[in-house]
Amino acid sequence: MTVRSPYADIDIPDVGLPEFLFSDLGEHAESVAIIDGPSGRKVTFQELADAVDRFAAALGERGLGKGDVIAMFAPNNPYYPVVFHGALAAGVAVTTLNSMYTPDEVAFQLRDSGAKLLVTISPFLDRARAALRAEGLAVAEVVLMDDARDEASTPMPENALADLLTTSAERPSVSISGDDVAALPYSSGTTGRAKGVVLTHRNLVANLLQFGAIGDTNSDSKILAVLPFFHIYGMTCMMNNGIYKRATVVTMPKFDLAEFLRIISEHRVDRVFIAPPIAVALAKHPMVEQYDIDCVDVIFSGAAALDADLGHKVAKRLNCTVFQGYGMTELSPVSHAMPEDKPDMDLSSIGYALPNIECKLVDPETGEEGPRGELWVKGPNVMREYLNNQQATDDTLDADGYLHTGDVATVTDDGVFYIVDRVKELIKYKGYQVPPAELEALLLTNDSVADAAVIGIKDSEGEEIPKAFVVKQEGASLSEDDVMSFVAERIAPHKKVRAVEFIDQIPKSGSGKILRKDLRARENTSA
Structure with missing residues (x-):
């Protein structure tokens, strides 16, 4: 039994993600694209687009282009989209590293991805330098977003991002198609050690269009980006979705409840993307009452299942609407979500399949399809493969293009999905x-x-x-x-x-x- 999205299919253009996001800023060129939550510093869409071009040019000067990879090891900040989209504009793919990684974990991802340049911040330098002393790495240069270097011995050259952005070189002329690799976030998939998830420009463009079809984010919206951009949820739903919708993205480097509430109140944030642990604080912590956050209209929860009772407590306390969705890195990441025009949908569900998506529910024991089974997903947002791991790819993606999620779901006659169990060991x-x-x-x-x-x-x-x-x-x-x-x-x-x-x-x-x-x-x- 194949269940298709109740929404009409969307045409997915065959373009690179930077062209999709920045080719026509129009009346929004001087609107605020990014606000640094801690400092309040603002970046307009035109300033962001210009910086993207300059970073692309700096990479071109270094001989980096299609087929190459750079790595980002940094928390959320206004330079993150500059580096990410600047690399993509130069034809370079980006692998994003978890900010909490140890040197051994950093070294593994750098080696596995083949990254040739590492972008980080000075507080992460101790771990970065330790990682870069490992054998078998291709990294030849470190770029610091904040340029607060010390006198410690370094395994390779370290330069400031600000210096790279002063280049007078032209942005390289690179032909980018939807099939080219854009991002290499790492995921544990259904089992085992983290694997590079090969996401193309088409994957990321498609998911922005799919997710955008069920939401009301617009140029008047302010999105709080407290969840990390290195994670596909933050990358797509906050950073890229904000740029796509010409909304203002307010960045936070890490979660701190008092700072979280202050930034929402000060910048009048109306859309907040969270994971369930933040919902616990919003529902229960007395500090919430000390801040004026009645500006919040929508809270969207992802990354893990949100308890419906908890979600309702948050909605009541903040007088807002709470939604949740479902996804995984291999899905770019969203495959299902509660649409904003249905605020009364059962909060224990994950909503509908997004446009262009079809699903199967397959009994993992018998292989038979039915109203309950492992959720298989097919659509333009499904990853191309796992990097350098054909066996893991074959175990997760079948010959018909369905990605086997490892989660057990049910579906109603109206096409509303529920996650009820897990096949995978994760x-x-x-x-x-x-x-x-x-x-x-x-x-x-x-x-x-x-x-x-x-x-x-x-x-x-x-x-x-x-x-x-x-x-x-x-x-x-x-x-x-x-x-x-x-x-x-x-x-x-x-x-x-x-x-x-x-x-x-x-x-x-x-x-x-x-x-x-x-x-x-x-x-x-x-x-």
Whole structure:
């Protein structure tokens, strides 16, 4: 049973993303495109477009062009879209790194993506420099957005973005089609270590048109971008969607509740994109009452499932409308969303499939299609492939072009979808992906650990967290805190193990596969 979007298909132009966004600024050239939330500094659409051209020219001067990749390792700031779109305008693809990554994680993504230039900020330099000392990297230069360099020895040249933007060179003349690679965000997909998701210009242009069809964002809107641009949700729904709709995007480098509320109040933000943990604060924290945020009209939640009761509490407290949607990096990212012209839609749903999308619900055991099953998605926003990983691509994308999401869904006769379960092993902690296999591999490097398995469990607030089941080596002295500290020292904060249980044996199948369902049953019994 194939379920198509209830919306009419949209024509997707065969153009590069920068041309799609900046080719005709018209009456909006002098409108404010970006506001730096902390400082209040403003950038107009024309200033942004000019800076994009200059950065593209600077990359061209360095001999970078089609087929090359640069990396961004930075929090949200007004220069982020300059670098991102400047690279794309030069025909260069961009891989975006998680701001919380450790040097080892940074080095892995730089090596895997083949990035030739790294753009970062001075507070991240210690980690960046440590990563760049790893072997097998192609990076030849570091560009600093803030140029607050120190005297430390560096593995390669470091230059200021401001200096690059003074170039008098012409923007390179590059023919960019929709099939060219634009972005390489990294995702854990359904299993395993993070993989580069190959997103084309067509993927990103298509998803802006698809998502825009169900929303009311316009040139009078102000969007708060507190969720990171390195994540596909922030990249598409906040940064690029704001530019596309000629709205004003207000950037925040990280979430801090007081600053979050101050910026909303001061800049009269009316559209706020969040992940569920922020909804908890908005619904419960007394600080919310101290700020005038009655300007907020719409809150859109993504990256993880939003509890409907929690969403209703936020809506009531802020006197706004709360929506949610569904997506993943491999979908650029949005495939389903609640449309803004249906504010009374069931908030526990993920809404309709967006235009140009068709879906199947397939029983993962029998392969039969029906009203409940693993959600398969087909459309112009579906990634091209996983970078350098044909097996993972074949496991996720089938011959008919359907992406197998790993999430179990149901659909009503009216085409409203609900996510009800998960096939994949991935843990979602505060909207971030945590692959159990990566944590298990790390735990097994500890000499005191004989075996380990990791699953997601719910904490006291209903948040999914990673829990490790650990078998000690005979005679080893190992505490729960020892295990958690060992992992925390070697991995990004969002991937930390947050609960530990010692057991005698990890349940496994005859082929050696960890039986996570048995561990979940054990957890449910003891809860």
